[in-house]
Amino acid sequence: MTLGAKAPACIMENVTVRYSQNSPPAIEGVSFKAELGEMVLLAGPNGGGKSTIIKTLLGLVKPEKGRVLVLGRDPSKDNDVRRLIGYVPQISELNIYAPLTLWDLVSLGRRPRFGALFRLPEEDVRIVNESIELVGLSDKAHKKLSELSGGMLARALIARALVQEPQIYLLDEPFESIDAQSESIIMDLLVREKKRGKLVIIAEHHMNGLDAVDRVIYVNRRILAVGKPEEVLPRLNPSMAGGSSG
DSSP states (O other), X not given: OXXXXXXXXXXXXXXXXXXXXXXXOSEEEEEEEEOTTOEEEEEOOTXXXXXXXXXXXXXXXXXXXXXXXXXXXXXXXXXXXXXXXXEEOOGGGSOTTSSOBHHHHHHTTTGGGTOTTSOOOHHHHHHHHHHHHHTTOGGGTTSBGGGSOHHHHHHHHHHHHHHTOOSEEEEEXXXXXXXXXXXXXXXXXXXXXXXXXXXXXXXOSSOSOGGGOSEEEEEESEEEEEEOHHHHHHHHOHHHHTOOOO
């Protein structure tokens, strides 16, 4: 099911987020729209508000001011719309010492439908296995998370998002400190999902594959620039301007 498919998939209007009453805003006056079938890069320095935008779109953070709509709904109030979002957190947020295998982690993307203790139906098991195969980790499916490299963990998180079959992918620094092979596999899958009409929003300060990006939104607390990668990045972040598919 796709909610609000005729409207922009994500809307932020004059959004300000503050984590505590006495702290400066993490983001201030942020406004943008994003469409299904688009890949958007949220670029900017560390601490500039990229992760805050992602978490606000997820409904994990509620704005002090402004309006947020995802597929026509307020994500902080609507559980149904959150199920249509595939969230890929930073690897550092993953507890690799949890008693989980890679297969267990990926299967969590199907379990909101059934509950953590429910035995997955055969069709869902097939989807989990196919997603693990897509990220090239079938031979690692029963490895503990603590036995996996950073690149493997990044791919496992992508597989977990894929099995949700979402309309929107929100990724928070998915390419941080991973190997080139993992980055290439992840980027190819994100391009595939974009071509299938999904919205892909990536928060990142370094990535290759910029030719697949439709727009860059450069943020440092406020939005400083919006445009094509070749227009925005050479001016504001030259280190990203040379990225290409790999």
